[in-house]
Amino acid sequence: MLDIRFLREDFEILKDSLAKRGVKLNFSLDDLRELDLKLKNLRNEISNLREAQNKLSKEISVLKKNKEDATELVEKSRSIGDEISKLAENERGLDSQFKTMWYQLPNILLPDVPFGTDETQNVVVNYFGKPKEFDFEILPHWDLGKTLGLLDIERAGKVTGSRFSFHVGLGARLVRALLNFMMDMHRSDGFVELWPPYLVNEASMYGTGQLPKFRDELFKCADDPYFLIPTAEVPVTNFFRDEILSDDSLPIRFCAYSACFRREAGSYGKDVRGIIRQHQFDKVELVVFCRPEDSMNELSIITEQAQKVLKQLKLPYRVIELCSGDLGFGSAKTYDIEVYMAYSKNYREISSCSNFTDFQARRANIRYKPKGGKTRYVHTLNGSGLAIGRTLAAIYEYYQDKDGCLIVPDVLVPYIGMERIEPKKC
Secondary structure (H helix, E strand, O other): OOOOHHHHOOHHHHHHHHHHHOOOOOOOHHHHHHHHHHHHHHHHHHHHHHHHHHHHHHHHHHHHHOOOOOHHHHHHHHHHHHHHHHHHHHHHHHHHHHHHHHOOOOOOOOOOOOOOOOHHHOEEEEEEOOOOOOOOOOOOHHHHHHHOOOEEHHHHHHHOOOOOOEEOOHHHHHHHHHHHHHHHHHHHOOOEEEOOOOEEOHHHHHHHOOOOOOHHHOOEOOOOOOEEOOOOHHHHHHHHOOEEEEHHHOOEEEEEEEEEEOOOOOOOOOOOOOOOOOOEEEEEEEEEEEOHHHHHHHHHHHHHHHHHHHHHHOOOEEEEEOOOOOOOOOOOEEEEEEEEEOOOOEEEEEEEEEEOOOHHHHHHOEEEEOOOOOOEEOEEEEEEEEEHHHHHHHHHHHOEOOOOOEEOOHHHHHHHOOOEEOHHHO
16 A cells, blocks of 8 residues: 555656556546545544534533533534534545555555566566586476376366376475475574464455455455465565564564465466466465665565575576566565576576565554654565475476486485485386
8 A cells, every 4th residue: 555645745756656567547546636635625524523522512511510501502512423424424435435446556666667568678687507408308397297206287187177286205205395495594594484374364465465456366265254375475464464563673584385376367378287387386485574774675685585595406597677567566676586497498487576665564554663753664575485386397397317317406305315316216
């Protein structure tokens, strides 16, 4: 949620940000400003009436104390009360209209976000590692996983449906190895572990910005007021909802593993094979709460932290900065990390590290008390550290050898207890 000053004082900044994003609203900003003015005037009117009613109450109290007739003032007070009730009902209706529109506005871009209309205009920041050349025809991760008995997509389709998978035997152990490796690394670097709920309420989804805009992409329980989380960002960010943090406690850095659930409603026909795009997948998330002046430094920290996973796995990757037209709804600035996929010889997103400034904090009402100052909203940031399924897919493709075996990355050997996975052992 935006600071109201962008509507009342910094209107040009709001208009410019929306234009650079290429956002098309189903209402006009001028109508929103007019609605805000109506609400402001209406609330002032209600406030003045309440003040007048309070004044009458004191006068009535004096008359009654002196055993004088207060009938006329009581009637006047009752009439004012009736008027307040009518105006308050009108105010609730207008406030609901205002919030419906206000919650549809994305975050304000940071000034240095590169301009662009779509993902083709994202800016490559750097590359890490030169992809190796294979002297044999490599298999896509779904075929290698099946051949080695590590991955069973067909039976998952029977049990559930499309975009699900079974990790089997050593494949399941590799999933656990990646999870433990990532969490151990982040914890050793100062991130506090959280194991969050996978179900959250509607207020939590509003807090991080999934609602109301992305309702169609969420799995909702039919008979209970809960949603399955699309990412651990949701429960972890809402960990401090409606709280005031101490200045000394900041920054707070969390790492959390969770299963994630997404309908992928707009991705029909995309990545239909393999485990790149699934309705259920595993991910380690990094979430930070910090002072506003520290958020850009924290963005660098979590981006480096996500890269560190890939560096230790010795997987080639690149970092890109998202342009204005490709930036997420709640983000003010984002760096994507894309891992090299050896079979298709391209790079695919494996982490997205974003600075949300105070956008989520305003929605979730997360503040802090600076020393000697007034309470302020914190800045929140998050990034994948990493998506486990996509990491596994990249390993299957990059670490296979000409004998059809899978070489286990060095950092995972202590977790799985072997250096090589061969067909006969699966």
